[in-house]
Amino acid sequence: MSDLIGVDFLRGIVMRAPQMKETADFYENTWGLKSAGAGGDVIYLRGTGPEPFIYGLSDGPDFGIEYVNFGMQTRQRVDALHAQLNAKGADLDGDPREVDTPGGGYGFSVLDPDNRRLRIVADVTPNSDTDPTHAMPIKVSHVVLNTSDIHRSEEWYSETLGFRRSDYYVDRMSFLRCSTDHHSIALFQAPHASVNHVAFEMPNIDSFMRGIGRMKQMGHVPSWGPGRHGPGDNPFAYFVSPSGFVIEFTTELQQIDEATHQVQEWPWGDPEKQDRWMTAGPPTPAMRAVMLGRPDRGSSAEVKG
Numbered sequence: 001m002s003d004l005i006g007v008d009f010l011r012g013i014v015m016r017a018p019q020m021k022e023t024a025d026f027y028e029n030t031w032g033l034k035s036a037g038a039g040g041d042v043i044y045l046r047g048t049g050p051e052p053f054i055y056g057l058s059d060g061p062d063f064g065i066e067y068v069n070f071g072m073q074t075r076q077r078v079d080a081l082h083a084q085l086n087a088k089g090a091d092l093d094g095d096p097r098e099v100d101t102p103g104g105g106y107g108f109s110v111l112d113p114d115n116r117r118l119r120i121v122a123d124v125t126p127n128s129d130t131d132p133t134h135a136m137p138i139k140v141s142h143v144v145l146n147t148s149d150i151h152r153s154e155e156w157y158s159e160t161l162g163f164r165r166s167d168y169y170v171d172r173m174s175f176l177r178c179s180t181d182h183h184s185i186a187l188f189q190a191p192h193a194s195v196n197h198v199a200f201e202m203p204n205i206d207s208f209m210r211g212i213g214r215m216k217q218m219g220h221v222p223s224w225g226p227g228r229h230g231p232g233d234n235p236f237a238y239f240v241s242p243s244g245f246v247i248e249f250t251t252e253l254q255q256i257d258e259a260t261h262q263v264q265e266w267p268w269g270d271p272e273k274q275d276r277w278m279t280a281g282p283p284t285p286a287m288r289a290v291m292l293g294r295p296d297r298g299s300s301a302e303v304k305g
Helices: 020-031 075-087 150-161 205-217 285-292
Strands: 009-017 034-039 042-046 055-059 064-071 106-111 117-122 139-147 164-169 173-177 185-189 194-201 224-228 235-240 246-250 264-266
Touching: 009 020, 009 139, 009 194, 020 034, 020 042, 020 055, 020 205, 064 194, 075 106, 075 117, 139 150, 139 246, 150 164, 150 173, 150 185, 194 285, 205 224, 205 235, 205 246, 246 285
Parallel strands: 009 055, 064 117, 139 185, 164 264, 194 246
Antiparallel strands: 009 064, 034 042, 042 055, 106 117, 139 194, 164 173, 173 185, 224 235, 235 246
């Protein structure tokens, strides 16, 4: 396991829905992202961090994930990971190659057990406008994925892509890291594969609260929050986007020291463990239904750059 090559960090995600691109105004003028241009059938959006894009809007006949975007530090690590995955018999889309999304880069894609496409890219030209604007998202903090078989999925992400478990709820949810962030993805046991939510990181707690205030001034109140989670110790405020996807403001996600961290089992259903501030209460049945999402067919046969 020590020789396993894993992905280095999370870059972002591209989402698919009918008329998804028509929601660009919401993300730019309300949520706080900036245009990174368009390519093919995708509108790309960036935060105030170095990633050339962190979120993508793709029109499609159904609802789901086009791909989750991960990063590697070097082209050599991309090649080494690709060779490792090929040896394991992973479902790859071909050899590493140049990509044509904002920032360019060099990478490839692989399908996870739920047929989700994961794109792994290095050598990306960073965004040069990295001023940490007050109350605007810096990056995608983490993505939570619903899966019908959490144990199979966790085993695959751990043994194939080198993710490590940070904390967990038994048979319900696992928080997995690929960097010092407590989790870059989390897996949630559900009847079907879908996206649960995408979390955007704010610069600090003041920006987190000011972002909530901006949303409220524009007529969007949190569907759950603000509160502070137990696992990850991060503040949360969840909203429902115009396309019906759950999006979150967060900040101050726990940073993991690999030498000292001990995985903790959390009790499910304890209100104080779910929200340490005790301000949010549990999510409503309606919110849980939205987080469950629509079944995601996963990647199509055609792979896009």
